[in-house]
Amino acid sequence: MDWTRVQFNLDHARTADDDAGMASRRMDKQERREQLVAAALRVAENEGIPAMSIRRVAEEADVSLGLVHYCFHDKDDLVSAVAARMVEELERAGIDALAEVGGTLLDALQAGVRGMWAAFSSSRERQLVTYEITTHSLRTEGMRAVAVDQYKVGQMAVEQFLSHAADETGHRWTRPVGHLAGMTLAVIDGVCLRWLVDGDQEGALARLDGFAETLVRDAVLVAATSTVPVPVADVRVEAS
Numbered sequence: 001m002d003w004t005r006v007q008f009n010l011d012h013a014r015t016a017d018d019d020a021g022m023a024s025r026r027m028d029k030q031e032r033r034e035q036l037v038a039a040a041l042r043v044a045e046n047e048g049i050p051a052m053s054i055r056r057v058a059e060e061a062d063v064s065l066g067l068v069h070y071c072f073h074d075k076d077d078l079v080s081a082v083a084a085r086m087v088e089e090l091e092r093a094g095i096d097a098l099a100e101v102g103g104t105l106l107d108a109l110q111a112g113v114r115g116m117w118a119a120f121s122s123s124r125e126r127q128l129v130t131y132e133i134t135t136h137s138l139r140t141e142g143m144r145a146v147a148v149d150q151y152k153v154g155q156m157a158v159e160q161f162l163s164h165a166a167d168e169t170g171h172r173w174t175r176p177v178g179h180l181a182g183m184t185l186a187v188i189d190g191v192c193l194r195w196l197v198d199g200d201q202e203g204a205l206a207r208l209d210g211f212a213e214t215l216v217r218d219a220v221l222v223a224a225t226s227t228v229p230v231p232v233a234d235v236r237v238e239a240s
Contacts, residue, residue, distance in 0.1 A: 033071045036061055037081045044082060045125035049132040052078065076143055083133045083146045086126070087153045093119035097161045105219055108165040109212040113188065116158075117208055120192050121201070127192060151185070158184050171219040180218060187211045 039061035043052045054075055058068045072078045096119070097112040120127055130150070137147035158181035166172055173180060188208070195204045 029071060032063075032067065033081065036063070036068055036071055036078070037085050040078050040082050041085065041126075041129070044129045044132070045123070049079065049129065049136050052082075054078065076140060079133060079136060080143070080146050082129070083137070083150060086130060086133070087150060089119070090150075090153050091157060093157070095157075097157070098164050102168075105165060105169040105171050106212060106216045108169055109215055110209050112161050112165060113184070113208045113212055114205065116161075116188060117191070117204065120188065121195060121204070124196060124199075127196060131193070131196075154185050155181055166219060171221055173219055175218050180215065184211070184215065 036057060040052055040057045043056055043060050047056075052075065054068050054072070055065060057078065058065045061068070068078075072081065093116050097115040099115075102108060102111070134147045134150060137143040137145075155178070159177050162173065162177050162181055162184070191204050191207050195201065
């Protein structure tokens, strides 16, 4: 019997088992993190970010304090994870908005902005958490990047939507898409903040539709028979 080969096979088997065990532990930790983030988000929605302590999250998740510390260094680490979860939701809202593109450019803009608004306004408590994370990140040393990431993802999502809407309806923007996306995001942000105060859903939608009517003026229709872009307003006058 080749004992050298036997020993090699045994060592190889142990290594494979160790690797599988490590992968399992990593998966377990990731699953725990996801569960704890969900619990932290529930606490934040119901009680606010200031109440979202490690101990309170452990109570909400019905786990030991040590388990939360195993998955997260401290509260700021937990806040960052909650912010990342909400950024993922914002990305999905942007992707969903792309599916709303159809008809005229104005139709596409109104449908897309309303689609993003629906995601933002689906939960008043969750939207409050978004603003609380922003202020917490700006007030906490070393966490400014969390707030920056929130707006960076939103900016990218709106840029993609505006570019797609223009392409699909045969238009081009007369100003940089980044500028228009930043303006769009600022308007949605402001409308959302006012809605949190007054709860006027119809008023919020009216403001967003009005903004879309303003935004469409920054687009020109690329005529199929001409290389000269035709302003959208001119096309509408001729059509009437």
